[in-house]
Each structure stands twice: as C-alpha cells, then as structure tokens.
Amino acid sequence: xxxxxxxxxxxxxxxxLFACGVTGFIIKRNIITIFMSIELMLNAVNxxxxxxAYQWKQLNGEVFxxxxxxxxAAEAAVGLAIIISVFxxxxxxxxxxxxxxxx
Amino acid sequence: MMHTVLFIIFAVVCVAAAxxxxxxxxxxxxxxxxIVVMGxxxxxxxxxxxxxxxxxxxxxxxxxxMVLFVFTIMLLNAGEEELSKSSRVAIVFGVPAVxxxxxxxxxxxxxxxxxxxxxxxxxxPKEIGxxxxxxxxxxxxxxxxxxxIAIMGAVVLxxxxxx
Numbered sequence: 001x002x003x004x005x006x007x008x009x010x011x012x013x014x015x016x017l018f019a020c021g022v023t024g025f026i027i028k029r030n031i032i033t034i035f036m037s038i039e040l041m042l043n044a045v046n047x048x049x050x051x052x053a054y055q056w057k058q059l060n061g062e063v064f065x066x067x068x069x070x071x072x073a074a075e076a077a078v079g080l081a082i083i084i085s086v087f088x089x090x091x092x093x094x095x096x097x098x099x100x101x102x103x
Numbered sequence: 104m105m106h107t108v109l110f111i112i113f114a115v116v117c118v119a120a121a122x123x124x125x126x127x128x129x130x131x132x133x134x135x136x137x138i139v140v141m142g143x144x145x146x147x148x149x150x151x152x153x154x155x156x157x158x159x160x161x162x163x164x165x166x167x168x169m170v171l172f173v174f175t176i177m178l179l180n181a182g183e184e185e186l187s188k189s190s191r192v193a194i195v196f197g198v199p200a201v202x203x204x205x206x207x208x209x210x211x212x213x214x215x216x217x218x219x220x221x222x223x224x225x226x227x228p229k230e231i232g233x234x235x236x237x238x239x240x241x242x243x244x245x246x247x248x249x250x251x252i253a254i255m256g257a258v259v260l261x262x263x264x265x266x
Contacts, residue, residue, distance in 0.1 A: 004218035005110045010151065011212040013114050017140070019205040020121035026197040030184035032130045032176055036137050039168065040121060043144055046156075054151045054224055055217045059234050062156050062226045066235065069163050070246045074253035076168045080175045081260035087179050088263070096187045 010051035017044035031086070031093050035079055042072050106221045109150055113143040128183045130176050134169060141165045152224045155231045 021044060024037030046065045053061025083093070090098055120139035127133045141164045148157040235243055 004220045005106050005150075006213075007217040007219055008213045009110065009114070010147070010219070012209045013117065013147075015205055015208040015212060016118055017121055019201045019208075020118070020125060023198060023201050024125050026193045026201075027125065027190055028184065029187060029190050030130050030181065032172065032179075032181055033124075033133050033184065036124065036130075036133055036172065039164075040124065040137060040140065043141060043164070046160075047144060047147065050148050050151050050153045050156060051219075053153065053226065054219055057224050059226050059230055060238075062153050062231060063234050063239055065153075065156050066159065066231070067239075067242060067246060069159060070250065073163060073168055074249055076171055077253050077257040078260065080171055081257040083175060084179065084261045093179065093181055094184065094187075096189065 007051050007055045011048055014044045014048040014051065017041075017047065020044075029094050029096055031083055031095050031098070034095065035076075035083070039072060039076070042068060106150060106219070110147070113146045113150075117143040117147070130181045130184070131173065134172050134176060137172075138165050138169050141169070150221065151219060153226045155226055155228045158228075 018041050021037045021039075021041035024040065025034055028034050028037060046068055049061045049065045049068070053059060053065075086098060087093060089103060092098065117140055120136040120143070123136040124133045124140070127136065141160060145157040145160040145165070148160060
C-alpha cells in the first residue's frame with residue numbers, strides 16, 4: 001500500500017499553505033509581499049481543487065483551477081498597477097503609512 | 104513508494120519555501136521563494152494526474168505573474184520592510200491563532216477517505232479542452248471580457264497623469 005498517498009495529505013498540505021498565506025497577509029508590512037501572500041492562498045486553494053478532482057475522478061475541478069488562474073492573472077495586473085500608482089503619490093510601500101483615503 | 108517519496112520531497116520543499124516567504128525581509132527574496140512554491144505545486148499537480156494544470160501553473164504563475172511581480176519590485180526599487188508596532192502584535196497573536204486553525208483543519212481533513220496512485224486518472228489538454236469549450240463555454244467567454252477589462256484597468260491605473 002506504500003504506492004499510494006492519501007488524498008487527505010494533499011488537503012492538509014493545502015491547509016498549511018493557505019495558513020502560511022494568511023499569516024503573511026497579517027504580519028507583512030510591505031504591500032508587494034502582502035500581495036504575494038494572496039497569491040499563495042490562491043495556490044493553496046488550487047491544490048485542494050485538484051485533489052478533490054482526483055478523488056471524484058471529475059475534471060470540473062481542474063477547469064475551476066483554470067478559471068482561478070485567469071482571475072489571479074487579472075488581479076495581479078490590476079493590483080500591481082494600483083501599487084505603482086500608490087507608490088507614485090505616496091513614495092512608500094509600507095501599508096502602515098498608507099492610511100489616508102485622500103492626500 | 105515512488106509516489107510517497109515524491110510527495111514528501113515536494114511537500115517539504117513547498118512548505119519550507121512558503122515559510123521562507125514569511126521570514127524574508129526583502130520582497131525579492133519572498134518573490135523567489137514564491138516561485139519555488141509554485142514550481143513544487145506544479146509537480147504535485149503532476150502526481151495527481153493534472154498534466155494540463157501543471158503546465159499552465161508553470162507558464163502562467165511561475166512565468167507570467169511572477170515576472171510581473173519581480174518587474175514591479177525592481178521598478179519601484181523596493182527595499183527591506185521595517186516592522187511596526189502593530190505588526191509585532193500581529194506576530195504575537197496571529198501566528199498561534201493560525202497554528203490552532205491549521206491543527207483543527209488538519210484533524211478534520213485527515214479523516215477523509217481515498218488514496219492517490221500514480222497514473223490512474225489523467226487530466227490532459229484534450230479532456231480539459233473538451234470540457235472547457237462544451238460545458239464551460241459561457242464562463243470561458245466571460246473570462247476573456249474580464250481579461251480585457253483588467254488590461255484596460257492596468258493601463259489606466261499605471262499611466263502617468265499629465266497636468
């Protein structure tokens with residue numbers, strides 16, 4: 001039976017990665033690193049999608065992963081543009097110093 | 104045996120790189136460890152038979168998105184982050200709380216059934232494409248509109264305003 005791996009291991013790994021993403025989102029102060037933590041969370045969810053697709057032998061889960069990737073790509077493009085425009089107006093990347101809606 | 108060994112190797116690499124992402128102070132180091140996480144996740148997808156997703160993971164995530172990140176870090180000349188008082192509070196309270204949540208999740212998830220063996224379920228481009236262009240045709244077309252809007256949004260946001 002050593003030739004197989006329980007699906008639950010993949011799910012636990014996905015939970016650990018998601019928790020790393022949440023921790024990074026909380027403790028990081030650089031806006032780019034916070035954004036990378038969000039990407040890490042999306043990746044963790046993708047892993048559990050693929051694991052469940054395997055468990056039920058259904059390809060729908062993998063198509064969902066494809067859509068998550070599309071949304072992540074769109075989000076990265078818009079988010080990094082927002083970061084660039086925030087840096088232009090405030091000259092900082094620290095989220096503690098970006099606490100006003102209007103300059 | 105092969106599957107177990109490969110899973111353990113890449114799971115350990117994955118988690119180590121994710122923790123390294125949290126531990127590093129400079130964003131470029133975090134970005135490079137995120138690329139390691141994505142590469143090892145692609146190998147885990149291959150172990151689960153998701154060939155198409157693994158290829159897309161490398162091309163889109165490790166290729167396109169991370170290049171965008173590294174490019175932005177270099178463009179903005181991002182330096183090391185400085186810790187503030189609130190982030191120390193977040194470390195003191197947040198990390199144990201997250202550890203408790205992971206332990207609870209792992210306990211619940213580890214009772215799930217089913218095992219994975221190499222090669223008894225393959226999600227290749229042919230099957231994915233058939234599903235994507237037949238059952239998911241409308242969502243697929245909607246994502247093309249979404250990407251178009253994202254491109255326009257990025258151009259408008261990052262453009263320098265003339266005054």
